[in-house]
Amino acid sequence: MDNTQHTPMLHHRKETERYSEPRIPHSANYAVRSDPNPLQEDPDIEDDIVYCVNPECLVTDAQLDTCAKHFSAYYGVWSQFASTETDGQAEAGSKIRMKPDQLRAQSLPDGANNILITAVTAEGRQVAHCFVSQWIRGNDRIWWITQLLVLPSYRNQRRATKMLQALVLHCNIGRVPCTKDFVGILSPHPYSIAAVLRVFGRGIECLPSKPDWEKKPNDYPDAPLQSHKCLPFLQCSPVEYVRDATPCLKTLTAHTGFFIDHTVSNRSLQRLVFAMNKQVREPWQWLFGSLVEGSEYLCVLHFQFDPDHKMQPKFCKSPVISLGEASLADFVANISIKPVHHRYSRLISRSLINYAEIDRYLCDFPESCSLDPRLRYRTHISMATRAIARRVLEAKSLLSRHQLGIVEVMGAKQIPESLRPVYSDVLSPVPDYTSTWRNINEYTQEVFEEDPNFSTRLLILQAIHFKELKDEFEKRRKDEAEKRQKEKERRQTNDAKKKAEEERKKKSVERKLTDKEKRQSSDAPTMACKTKPVHSQLPSTAPSRTRRLSTSRYESSLFVTSQRKPSASTQVTSTAQPRIDSAHKPIASLAQRHKSLSPSPGLFFPDRSSRESCRSDVLTRQFPRNSGNTLSREKRP
Template structure:
C-alpha cells in the first residue's frame, strides 16, 4: 500500500496532520504518496519529490488557471476532421485544442458546485499535472465529477494521475462516509477511464467482458446507461447536462470533436494486453467511440480496506496464463487476478476444420466479400462451411474491434498443422503463434492475393465465435457445478441438524410421530404416520356383521343394511354376476325339494333334522352378502318347511325379493378399458355392436338365448329376455 504523508502548508513550517475536510473547505493541503519499497522498482516520485496539493475552488488563483490552460493547450489533443465542418474554420484539423483562462474557469469552476483543483508539483516547483473536479448533491448522494485530468507527456506512465485521485479521495473522505459517493468522468481517452477504475473500482484488469457485464453487472464496475441518465440530466455543469447518451453503449455525445487517433491507439494497447492474458475474447464494454462522443463512466464507490493497488512493472497485465507463452524471460513472478468470472486455464480442442475453410475461401474468391447479404446461397445449412462463413461476416459487421481482439489470440491447431506441412512451399515457422504474427506471415506468402485480408478476418471471426461459445459453456457448467455443491451442502447441513435433534436413533422421525406424551412404554412411544396413497378403484369392504339366526334375523339384518347408502358398482360385471349366481340360488317354495337343485351359497337342509350342519368356511363376499351380511351356514333352514303363518310368509316373500334383487346386477356403463378378469378378445368396446355370451338374467341386450337357465323368482318360468334377441340396428338399415 502507498505510504501517505499529509502536510498542511503554513509558511515554512509544515506539520503532519490527518483530518478529513468537507467539500466546501477552503484549506489547501499537500500529500506525499509513495509506493512501498521494492528492490526491482523505485517510485519516480521519490527522485522528483513530487507532492500533490489540494486547492479548493474558492482559493484558485489566476496563476493556477493560466498554468493549467497552457498545459491543456499544448498536451491535451488535436481537432478532428469533422471539427471544422461543425465548429468553424478556427477548429482546423490537426491543430492543438487551445483553451483560454476565462473559458477554463467557466468550464471547470462553474457556479453552484464545489470545485476542487489537484496539482502535482516537483521539488523545483514545476507543475506536472492537474485535475479539476466538481462536487454536487444528487438527492442524498454525493457526486464527484472529473471535468479535466491531464499529465504532461514527459511525466506519464508513472501513476501520477492515479495519485492525484488518491489524494482527493483521502482528503475528502470519499467512499468512507455514511453517504453514497458516485464518481464519474466523460473522456475520450481510455487511460483516463483506466485511472478512474484503478482508484475507485478494481482496475481494468478485473473488468468483465461486454457480454458478461451486460448479462450480469457486478460491483466495482461502471453503472449501466439507464442508471447514468438521471445523474447526468441533473448535473449543474452545462456540457454534462446537455450531453446526449447513446443507448447500447457507455458513451455520450458532448460535441467535442477531438481527433481519436491517439485514443484509438491507447485502446488497442489495452484490448491487446488483456486478450493476451486470456483464452476467451475480451471486449471493451464501453462500445465504439463515434465522432464528437466521449466515454462515460460512473462508479458507485465505497472504500475497501482489503483492496491494494499493485505496481505494473512491464507493459503487460499481471495475470497468469500458463497456456500462452510470454516473450522474454519467464522467471518473473506475477500475481494472478481473476478477470471477473471469465478466467480459464485450460484450452479446449477445436472441432472446426479451419484448414478446409481456408481452402474453400481460396478456391471461391467471391466468398471473401465481407457483405453479409452477398452469396447467401446454402448459408442456412447447419454446420456447413457456407454457414460458418455467413455467420462470420455478420459478426464482423457488428464487432469493429474483432481484429484487435483476435490479434492477441493463438491460431487454431488445425490451421497450424495445415501450414506446417512439408508439402507447403513456405512452411509456417514455429515461433508464429498469434493471429498478429500469422497475418504478417500470410501477407508475405500470398503477395498477389487481394483477398488475403478478408480471408484472414473471416477465419478470425469464426475462431472468435468458437472461443466465445466455449467460454459460455464453461460458465454454464461452472454454475451447474456450484448449484450441485450448494445442494449437497444443504443436504449435509440438514442431515447434521436432524441428527443433533433426534433423541432416539431407533425411531425415524421423518416417518414416525409421537403418539402421546403420556406413553411410558418405549415400544409404544410412536406410531407410524399414514402416508397418502392412491385412491383404490374398488371401495373397501365393510366389516363382517354378526351371523344372523333364522329368516327373522336375516330380515332384520337386511333392513339395517338397506339403511346404509350403497356405493356405485366399480367391480367387473361378469365376476360379480357369475360368483353370486353360481354360489347362491334361492329355490321356488312351490317346487319340491327334490326338483330344485340349489347351486348358490345357501345350502338346503333336511326338514326332519333341525341339528346344525357341519361348519364350512365363509365364502367370499358377493353382492348378496354385501346386502344382507354373511349367509349363515351353521343352521340351514328349509324354506318350504317354515310354518305358513302370515308373519313367516311375509318374511319369506321379502327374503325372496331381496335375494332376487341381490343376484340381479344393475346396468353397468361400458368401459373402453379391458376387464381385468376377462381375456382381451372378450372385452367389450364402446363402438362394438356385439356382446359376448352371458348368463346375466337382467342384461338388456343379449346375442344368444340361454335355454338352460331357470329363473329363481316365483312365478317366472325363465330368465328375462332369455328367448328374445334384440337388434340395436333395427330400423336404421337402409
C-alpha cells in the first residue's frame, strides 16, 4: 500500500502549462501510471486509460448524459425508509436515478468553479467520472467532491484515486503559497472516503482508531477535521445538499436526507475493517462511526503537497514471538519437536490469559453464558473462578455496548494459542488454516450446532481477547509516552548542565580578567609617568599648590621668558619611571588631585581674563610629587 503521488504522462500539453486554475477554459488528458510490479501488470496500460480534466464550460451534453446513465445504473438503491421520508416518490429497493438536468443542477452549481474528471479507454468508453466544485472562503480554497463513481468491472483498480491525482496535478492543489487548500466529500461509500484519504491524506493505513482519536484528536494532525470544524465549510457551500447538511457531533457523519440502502456500504466497510485489523496488532475501529438512515460520511482534509512524504504504516512487519526464558537457539531446535500449529502463529505473542480455563468455566456454568451483565451468580466463590468470573462480567459489559463493533474488529484477529487445543480434541478438530475468529466461528457453527450456548461462549471469548489486546496497546503506548518523557527530561537536564557549565566558564573568565585588571592597577605609578614635550618657549604657570615665594631674590628670576633654543633633552619625552609611594594609592591625574584647591596666584598677569587666555595656549609641564623643583627653571646665560 503506497501513498506516493506519481508524476503523470501528459498528452497534448506543454510542460509549462501543466497547472491550471479551474476557471481556465481548456481541458487536459493525463495518463496516471502505477509503479512497476514484478508481474508487470497495470490495468491502465492494458486498457490505455486516460484521465481527462474538463472545466464546466467544456462539459458537453453527451458527457452529462453518460454520467447520469452510469449514476442511475450503478450508484445504489433506496432504503426502506425512503418511501416514507420522500412521500412515496422513492420506492424501497429501486435504483436511485438522476436525470441530466438534475445532475447539472447538483454537480455544476452557480457560484463555483466546476470540474469534470473522466476515465476514458482507448476505444473512447467512459468508465468513471468525478464532479468537483471549487470556491473561495477567505484566503482558503475549498474543493468539494460532489459525485464519484466507477463502473463495477473497473473497481478495485484505483480508478478513483487516479482521477483525484489528475485533479491535483491539473489545478495545482496544495502548491500555491500563502493559500490553504481544503478537500471535502459527503458519501455513504467507504471506498470513496478511502480514495480521498489516499490522495489528500496519509492513506487509510495511517488513519487512527476511533477511540484513540476521540481521546486525543490533536495528536493526529493528518486525520479529518472534527464535525464542528467542518460546519463553516458546509455553510458557505454553493452546493445545495452540502449547504443543508447537518453534521453529527459524536461521529464524522452528517445528515443529508439521502436515504440510500447501506447494505453494500456495510459490506464494504467490513472488508476494510477486516483488512486493517489483519495488519495491525491492536484493535482498529472505523474512525467515521456508523451510518444511520439519511446520513453520509463527512470527510474534510487540509491538503498540502509534500513530495518527500512516504507513508510508513505501523504494520506487523516482523514476527512477534514471545520466547520467555528460552533462547532463540532452543526455540529453533524445538521446532521439529513442537511444530507451529498454523502459518499465522508466528504473529501471535504468548497470552497471559488461559482461554481454555475460561471456556471450561463457561461450559461448567451455563448460566454464566447469559449476556446480561446485571446477572451475577454467587455460587462460584473459589479464588480460581473469581478471577474468571470478573473477566466474564467485563466482557459482557463490553458486548452490551459494542457487540457489533467487537465482532467486526475481532473477525480478522488471530485466535489465542491456548484456545486451539480446546477444539483440537473434538470429533472434528479445527484445521490448521482456521486461524481467525471469523474462520473458527464459521467452522464450529456446524460442529457445535447442538450446543445452544456455543455462539455466546465465542462472543464472550472474543470480548475478553478484545480487552486484552486493547490493554496491551494502551500499555505499550503508555510506555512509549513515558520513554519519550524521560528522553525529553534527559535532554532538558543535559541542556541545563551544559548551560550551567557555560555560565561557570564565563564567570571564571570574567573573574580572571577582573583579577588581572586589579593587579595591573595596583602595579601602576601614582602619577602619569610620561612627560609631555615643551613646545612653547614660555614657562608654564605655577601649579595650584606651588608655595609662594616671598623672597625678593627669587621674585625677579621667576617666570622669565627664555629666548634660547630648547635643548634636545627637553624635546624627548622622558621614559624614566617616577618614584611610587607604596603607602598611598596611585593618583590618576594631577587635575583630579588639585580640583578643590585654590587657583594659582596671578604672578604677572594684570587680570584674570588675560591669564586664562594665556593658559589655554601654554602647555603645562607636570612633575612628580616632591620632586624638589617648584618650577621649571633654566639657567641664565
